[in-house]
Amino acid sequence: VEASIPEPLREAWRKHSASEFKTKEEFEKELVRHIETTLARSLYNCDEHAAYSGTALAFRDRLIIEWNRTQQRQTLTDQKRVYYLSLEFLMGRALDNAMLNVGQKDSAREGLKDLGFRIEDVINQEHDAALGNGGLGRLAACFLDSMATLNYPAWGYGLRYRYGIFKQEIVDGYQVEIPDYWLDNNPWEFPRHEITVDIQFYGRVNNIQDVSGKIVHSWEGGEIVQAVAYDVPIPGFGTKTTNNLRLWSSKASSGEFDFQKFNAGDYESAVADQQRAETISAVLYPNDNLERGKELRLKQQYFWCAASLHDIVRRFKKTKRAWSEFPDQVAIQLNDTHPTLAIVELQRILIDLEGLEWDEAWNIVTKTFGYTNHTVLPEALEKWSVPLVQNLLPRHLQIIYDINLYFLQSVEKKFPNDREILSRVSIIEESHPKMVRMAYLAIIGSHKVNGVAELHSDLLKSTLFKDFVAIYGPDRFMNVTNGVTPRRWLHQANPALSALIAKKLGGHEFLTDLTLLDNLENFVDDKEFRAEWSNIKTQNKLRLANFIQQTTGYKVNPTSLFDVQVKRIHEYKRQQLNIFGVIHRYLTLKAMSAEERKKVVPRVSIIGGKAAPGYWMAKTIIHLINKVSAVVNQDADIGDLLKVIFIEDYNVSKAEIICPASDISEHISTAGTEGSGTSNMKFVMNGGLIIGTCDGANIEITREIGEQNIFLFGNLAEDVEDLRHRHFYGDFQLDPHLAKVFEAIKGGMFGDAKNFEALISSIVEHGDYYLVSDDFNSYITTHGMVDEAFKNQDEWLAKSITSVARMGFFSTDRVINEYADSIWNVEPLNVNE
Numbered sequence: 001v002e003a004s005i006p007e008p009l010r011e012a013w014r015k016h017s018a019s020e021f022k023t024k025e026e027f028e029k030e031l032v033r034h035i036e037t038t039l040a041r042s043l044y045n046c047d048e049h050a051a052y053s054g055t056a057l058a059f060r061d062r063l064i065i066e067w068n069r070t071q072q073r074q075t076l077t078d079q080k081r082v083y084y085l086s087l088e089f090l091m092g093r094a095l096d097n098a099m100l101n102v103g104q105k106d107s108a109r110e111g112l113k114d115l116g117f118r119i120e121d122v123i124n125q126e127h128d129a130a131l132g133n134g135g136l137g138r139l140a141a142c143f144l145d146s147m148a149t150l151n152y153p154a155w156g157y158g159l160r161y162r163y164g165i166f167k168q169e170i171v172d173g174y175q176v177e178i179p180d181y182w183l184d185n186n187p188w189e190f191p192r193h194e195i196t197v198d199i200q201f202y203g204r205v206n207n208i209q210d211v212s213g214k215i216v217h218s219w220e221g222g223e224i225v226q227a228v229a230y231d232v233p234i235p236g237f238g239t240k241t242t243n244n245l246r247l248w249s250s251k252a253s254s255g256e257f258d259f260q261k262f263n264a265g266d267y268e269s270a271v272a273d274q275q276r277a278e279t280i281s282a283v284l285y286p287n288d289n290l291e292r293g294k295e296l297r298l299k300q301q302y303f304w305c306a307a308s309l310h311d312i313v314r315r316f317k318k319t320k321r322a323w324s325e326f327p328d329q330v331a332i333q334l335n336d337t338h339p340t341l342a343i344v345e346l347q348r349i350l351i352d353l354e355g356l357e358w359d360e361a362w363n364i365v366t367k368t369f370g371y372t373n374h375t376v377l378p379e380a381l382e383k384w385s386v387p388l389v390q391n392l393l394p395r396h397l398q399i400i401y402d403i404n405l406y407f408l409q410s411v412e413k414k415f416p417n418d419r420e421i422l423s424r425v426s427i428i429e430e431s432h433p434k435m436v437r438m439a440y441l442a443i444i445g446s447h448k449v450n451g452v453a454e455l456h457s458d459l460l461k462s463t464l465f466k467d468f469v470a471i472y473g474p475d476r477f478m479n480v481t482n483g484v485t486p487r488r489w490l491h492q493a494n495p496a497l498s499a500l501i502a503k504k505l506g507g508h509e510f511l512t513d514l515t516l517l518d519n520l521e522n523f524v525d526d527k528e529f530r531a532e533w534s535n536i537k538t539q540n541k542l543r544l545a546n547f548i549q550q551t552t553g554y555k556v557n558p559t560s561l562f563d564v565q566v567k568r569i570h571e572y573k574r575q576q577l578n579i580f581g582v583i584h585r586y587l588t589l590k591a592m593s594a595e596e597r598k599k600v601v602p603r604v605s606i607i608g609g610k611a612a613p614g615y616w617m618a619k620t621i622i623h624l625i626n627k628v629s630a631v632v633n634q635d636a637d638i639g640d641l642l643k644v645i646f647i648e649d650y651n652v653s654k655a656e657i658i659c660p661a662s663d664i665s666e667h668i669s670t671a672g673t674e675g676s677g678t679s680n681m682k683f684v685m686n687g688g689l690i691i692g693t694c695d696g697a698n699i700e701i702t703r704e705i706g707e708q709n710i711f712l713f714g715n716l717a718e719d720v721e722d723l724r725h726r727h728f729y730g731d732f733q734l735d736p737h738l739a740k741v742f743e744a745i746k747g748g749m750f751g752d753a754k755n756f757e758a759l760i761s762s763i764v765e766h767g768d769y770y771l772v773s774d775d776f777n778s779y780i781t782t783h784g785m786v787d788e789a790f791k792n793q794d795e796w797l798a799k800s801i802t803s804v805a806r807m808g809f810f811s812t813d814r815v816i817n818e819y820a821d822s823i824w825n826v827e828p829l830n831v832n833e
């Protein structure tokens, strides 16, 4: 039965169709209605959490009205859509974002006030949606914001994990992981129980000859799990476009929940089947930049790819177009190699289910996909063992072998005298067991491959993917430097700065055209403006100082230099370099006379981030930071000259407090290891300066803001390999300052020295892979320059303002337009009229 209401009956619908609130009064009415009816509360028992839920429901109504209209328009015009496949969407909180994006925060503030609530307290009730680990997941969230803001018809597809990234607690200096059950009370999702897809696993392939003699492959048996859609509306800023993020949840298919067993009284095993199915979307793998090859992870990947593709194909088939038009209607972007099976699945659908010839199908596939690589770290590059794939996805493995065969044949044709290139570029690595190299499959199945910052993209071309550049030519490979959304990372996180900029530039247009920030340079010498700028930084530092006191009990002085490093804990990101530098500072202070100490710039070192639960060295680094913090902060002799703070459970909503409050932030990865980094952009956009290595997007930030406005140090990427090589052959000199730091640790200054033995020996005895010692002198010298520069507040302010003025390049709006033009070939669709 057609679900669409016939024309003669539509009048009544149109008359009663929901409309969005536009004033404070209308908002209040919606809020009270939701509190009294949806939430069954009243003015006698409405706490802040109920006020949050009511406000969220009122805004959700607004979003869904616009979501409906957007989807209708997009379906009617039927132009090309983009689908962003990502295993992670690190969204953070949604309410403040919704209020700002639909332009009704003032109504909400006033309305809540009338009813007895402060908007800030209400906003703070929200639990972060933390379906991601770090940069890759947060980038996906910024992309969704920009795609909606720029009116691109775009969908995100991901998994609806029951448990997002774990909550971190610090107990006796150690990280402890607590499950993040976030779904209770999440008003932002719409369950679509009617939208389901059956997903098959295991089983076997039967090769049958049909009447024409053609071999048909039929995948039979195994188990079926059901994917259920949950939709999250994504509002653009200052537009009515509200896009969709569709997250899949796993569930036993009705066939799978065995009613036979159930009726026979074997209730437990019937429920066990149910639970096994639900396990697929139960938990986000908590590794950042690390792949571990677990079967459940592969199941997650296929489950999500297959459900998403089924959905995309179903939507396409409704248009009744020819298959050859598929790439004109559909662009699919692979966020890292995690969704690479989507390539194989589309090929399978086209040849096995839709009956297309291999070449015709493959042509469609490669025109449809684009692949973004986010890292060159070998431990992060996905490989799946052939026996594992064979067992779980037998038909897909066949197709992978066929893709590989045709590919290698073409390579052989191109390089007839080069035997070695074949084994180097083969999708199958001839190891024991054999492995499927997902990055190679992603390259071969896509028409564009991009890195996320210039250095990173260059490294891809000159190292990891060098052979593929020779095979396909340079045009398949490109760079799209990352960005961040200025709506969340400037306007929402730093409302005072956003307002000041708007006052100077005559409006908030810069939020949707960030290059307009460059006009700020006209005011660098404007005294009053500078004073306001500086005052805002002070207020933001106060806000963070209060937060620190509430959460750690430590009092920090907001006039100190706030030095911040917040990101996942990883040896390549070198939080160990930071904490060794802090210890060096402490030792130096201890050795100073009272006279000397008077000249010292007081500093607060703030470090935060989670370690993957199985990453022991990262946990050791956290432990050391906390031990140093405990010793330094209670040292009355040092007082405010140095404080060390570990921020527990760093997440998106905490980042919104931290980014606006830094004087300097640290982006100090070993050169050549960080794909891009995106928090570097957030900090500079908020008027903080940075200390960093020549790595990732630091290089382009330097180019934009000028060398005089950034503190760069350390060895260059081109020298790293040589240094490592020399260490390997015993050519290694421990930096003398670092040696003193190690002596202090070994002497028990920070508790039992045994705890930190492995950390020290990774440097002293095992080759110092991340070049901590090589960069140490340069690092502490540069920190000395930071101190000196901070003494001259006038110049510091000028650097801060100038840097913000030159950050226009780093908006995800620019990034999304680049993807749209050079990879997706999609046009915006204005839904506003």
Ligand code: C3B
Pocket (backbone or CB within 6 Å): 133, 134, 135, 136, 137, 139, 288, 289, 290, 336, 374, 375, 380, 452, 482, 674, 675, 676, 677, 678, 696
């Ligand atoms: C990250 C990289 O480590 C960052 O340099 C980069 O800015 C972001 O991606 C976004 O491009 N990354 C990640 O968070 N997880 C991975 N598995 C690989 C890269």
